[in-house]
Amino acid sequence: MSALAPPPTPAALAPSAGSVDILGDYWPGIQIYYPPVKYAPSLGIYEDLDQAAQRFRKHGWNTTAHTLLFDLEDGCRQKEMSRELLRRELPNLPRKKEVQIAVRINPFRTEEYERDLQLVRDLASFFDVVMLAKAGEAYGAPEIRDLSAVLVGLNHRITIQPIIEHPKSLKICPDLMQYATVKHVVFGIHDFSKAMGIHITPRNWMEELKFYLHDILFEARIAGKGVIGAVETLIGQSAMPEDFIEPDDVRRWLDLHGDEESRVVYKHALEEASLGLSGKQVIHPSHIHPCKVAFTPSPSEIKTRIAILQAAIEADALLGGAIKFAGEMLDPPMFGKALQTLLKAHALHALSAEDTAFAIEVLRKLPAQVVRENWPYGVIL
Numbered sequence: 001m002s003a004l005a006p007p008p009t010p011a012a013l014a015p016s017a018g019s020v021d022i023l024g025d026y027w028p029g030i031q032i033y034y035p036p037v038k039y040a041p042s043l044g045i046y047e048d049l050d051q052a053a054q055r056f057r058k059h060g061w062n063t064t065a066h067t068l069l070f071d072l073e074d075g076c077r078q079k080e081m082s083r084e085l086l087r088r089e090l091p092n093l094p095r096k097k098e099v100q101i102a103v104r105i106n107p108f109r110t111e112e113y114e115r116d117l118q119l120v121r122d123l124a125s126f127f128d129v130v131m132l133a134k135a136g137e138a139y140g141a142p143e144i145r146d147l148s149a150v151l152v153g154l155n156h157r158i159t160i161q162p163i164i165e166h167p168k169s170l171k172i173c174p175d176l177m178q179y180a181t182v183k184h185v186v187f188g189i190h191d192f193s194k195a196m197g198i199h200i201t202p203r204n205w206m207e208e209l210k211f212y213l214h215d216i217l218f219e220a221r222i223a224g225k226g227v228i229g230a231v232e233t234l235i236g237q238s239a240m241p242e243d244f245i246e247p248d249d250v251r252r253w254l255d256l257h258g259d260e261e262s263r264v265v266y267k268h269a270l271e272e273a274s275l276g277l278s279g280k281q282v283i284h285p286s287h288i289h290p291c292k293v294a295f296t297p298s299p300s301e302i303k304t305r306i307a308i309l310q311a312a313i314e315a316d317a318l319l320g321g322a323i324k325f326a327g328e329m330l331d332p333p334m335f336g337k338a339l340q341t342l343l344k345a346h347a348l349h350a351l352s353a354e355d356t357a358f359a360i361e362v363l364r365k366l367p368a369q370v371v372r373e374n375w376p377y378g379v380i381l
Contacts, residue, residue, distance in 0.1 A: 144176055
């Protein structure tokens, strides 16, 4: 290239669609439960269809969550009206690459399940995910098999997210994950703790259910699947501004302006992210940003991890050897963790095209088995 040649354009830096396949699908990320038709406490009545449609266009269209999740199960009282609203409004929803559309349907082979399935058939091209409540409790893993057969015939892109809400489901977790349509499972802590007779608290549920969460994570990692974290019930009064994305800025805001509820939710999200979960469910818009910044690698963290990988490549130590970086000795397992940070950022729509191309370049320098060890969610090319 000539010394006077112009720098490459962003389009030229962007990796091709084929090369991005090695990174796998985008993660569920932060999933906001959105009630299609909700109760209005100030009026003491449920919305009508026009009111619900107006709210949907105002809030549903503009969500900053990674997944917009329509709940037709426990959180939905007006089920038929909610289905009618989705039939009317979902085709008009502006689609964004960074927002998945999911629907939580009722337990397998119930009357409401059959009605939900008809809705999915009618709107198959508008859904990315079908979340099955109380998965496997009544009929075991064949529930996923039968639902998969229906969905594949409608839209091959639709995936299933089984919700683990009972010890029976936890026991057959590996069987639920064996299907290609399942890429992530959900830990439904409230129904699960009820079934176990465990009294959990909003502030300490992670400690109280740690054994079961770790069990699900263990099985999911073996199967190469993701795990979506639990819904928080604490709702405070503070809403963190969305321009706070660096950890220091987030902690400063929480210390100066956040309430106790926001601090607890953020702390739990940090713990879940550190355990390698692929997403978290929330029930209030004020939870979205604190949980997003807890799960998403910050720009400064991405910059540091790229510097580590560049140093490893320069020293020819990516597959064996050690380097000194910022006063610390680093070897291949640490390089793998640095690479995981970049891949996680991509999975959460937080990695630039240039940095994505660099991550793919690193992956292509690694043997297939090492890639699987570091990132079981992608496709080995």
